[in-house]
Amino acid sequence: MVEQATPLWRPRGAWAGIVEAGQIGASGKSGVIATTLDGMGFATVIAPAGSADLESATKRMISLDLPQKGATTRSHTHALAWAGAAQWLLIARQRAGLTDLLRAISNHAAVSDQTHGRAAIRISGARVHQVLAKGSMVDLHPSVFPVGATALTIFAHINVQLWRADDGPDGPVFEILVPRSMATSFWSWFTASAAEFGCQVLGRD
Structure with missing residues (x-):
């Protein structure tokens, strides 16, 4: 009987081994909710x-x-997010069809698939502004950073891009894109910053 070969390498989500569902910090009603976004696709698009x-x-x-x-x-x-001068971030909620889409767009711009080089997470809740204010100098107050706004900024010395999504039942919603190699460092900063408000980690969306 021939033994079946077992692949040594298997696909892993960007947050695998880093984020686990559960409660962090203060008990009671959570002021912040974190959800990892493993199924999305991303690409940088550059044109004049x-x-x-x-x-x-x-x-x-x-x-x-x-x-x-x-x-x-x-x-x-x-979604398309401004990402610098003559540069945009293409966001796909599902990865199916992304390769064909990027191939088509490459006829009109320089395109670089960033899907496997980035880690995405959704942060929401009544205390989300207080948590994010601990890491970035960008003013995220609703009066100057409404739904649909985006910014390139730094959290704990980590370059990120974040944008504000539609508000949810628990309050404001932000989605944050982190270099995959810095996901552990970002999560360490985030959990320490969110602990005082209580953070519910829902795992993958």
Whole structure:
């Protein structure tokens, strides 16, 4: 009988071995909720500012305009986030079809798939602003950082991009994109910062 070979390498989520579902810090009603976003896809898209060719392509392919500085454009399946001068972050809620989409967009811009090099997490809750204020100097008050806003910033010496999603039943919602190699360091900072408010970790979405 021939023994079946077992692959030594298996796909792992960006937060595997780092984040576990449960309660962190103070007991009682959690002030913050954390959910890892392992199934999403990401790509950097670069083209000359005001590129009519790229904007026409994104409208045709995913029905989204290129966002202006500090903003996002969103649908149920995709989003585009401003990510610097003449640069955008393409966000796909599901990875299915992403390779074909990026291939098509590459006819109009420089495209780099970042899916396996990034770790995404959703942070929400009544105390989310207090937690995030411990790590970044960006003003995230709703009056200046509304739903749909995005920023490139630093948490605990880690470069991240975050954007504000639609508010949820527990309060404001932020999604944060971290370099995968820094996921452990980010999680260490976040858990220490959120502990005083109580943090419910839901695991994967």
